[in-house]
Amino acid sequence: MARTQVPLPLTYRLLNHGPATLVSTRDGDRANVMAAQWVMPVDFDPPKLAVVLDRTTYTRKLIDASGVLAIQIPERAQAQLTQEVGSTSGAERDKLAAIETFPGDVLDVPLVAGCLAWLECRVAHSPALDEVARELDLFVVDVVAASADDRYWRGKGIALDTVQTIHHLGGGRYVLSGESVEARR
Numbered sequence: 672m673a674r675t676q677v678p679l680p681l682t683y684r685l686l687n688h689g690p691a692t693l694v695s696t697r698d699g700d701r702a703n704v705m706a707a708q709w710v711m712p713v714d715f716d717p718p719k720l721a722v723v724l725d726r727t728t729y730t731r732k733l734i735d736a737s738g739v740l741a742i743q744i745p746e747r748a749q750a751q752l753t754q755e756v757g758s759t760s761g762a763e764r765d766k767l768a769a770i771e772t773f774p775g776d777v778l779d780v781p782l783v784a785g786c787l788a789w790l791e792c793r794v795a796h797s798p799a800l801d802e803v804a805r806e807l808d809l810f811v812v813d814v815v816a817a818s819a820d821d822r823y824w825r826g827k828g829i830a831l832d833t834v835q836t837i838h839h840l841g842g843g844r845y846v847l848s849g850e851s852v853e854a855r856r
């Protein structure tokens with residue numbers, strides 16, 4: 672077997688193809704949205720997610736102030752939108768001005784229309800609380816409400832034969848979700 676050495680700074684690309692997400696938030700009259708790929712479940716009941724939000728982002732500034740955010744799963748048609756909100760800053764322009772949103776069910780956060788699912792979250796552990804989280808810009812958030820587009824939710828999960836999620840490989844390149852297989856239990 673021949674192997675290629677993978678440069679260490681590119682190793683994340685071997686694991687990176689969970690769905691890309693959009694992180695939105697509001698603090699008073701300031702609201703924003705950014706793309707985030709570094710989001711992963713760390714517990715399911717009660718549900719918790721780990722999220723890395725760079726300290727230089729405007730979204731981070733608003734979440735540090737409000738303690739609330741929404742994490743939503745965009746679909747194929749939103750790849751360009753995801754790239755755009757992930758490569759421009761709300762500190763410079765109002766990204767949400769051109770994006771249709773609707774209010775959260777439980778939290779005062781804007782939810783991006785057209786996504787396939789929306790998770791409303793409260794910050795449970797912020798980078799302010801410990802050195803490791805501070806160094807990694809790492810949040811742990813509690814999911815306090817979740818909804819999915821009726822067309823795609825099949826009782827226990829998203830029917831990925833009816834919709835495609837986008838998975839950021841890095842550098843503006845995405846792979847689409849595809850065929851699924853069921854393993855015997």
Ligand SMILES: Cc1cc2nc3c(=O)[nH]c(=O)nc-3n(C[C@H](O)[C@H](O)[C@H](O)COP(=O)(O)O)c2cc1C
Pocket residue numbers: 691703704705706707708709710723724725726727728729730731753754756757758759760761762839
């Ligand atoms: C597909 C994609 C995924 C991204 N994932 C993350 C991420 O997980 N964490 C992060 O801090 N930035 C991530 N970014 C970068 C932010 O979205 C980017 O810095 C954005 O411009 C911040 O916007 P803001 O300043 O309006 O908050 C990602 C960008 C793209 C395009």
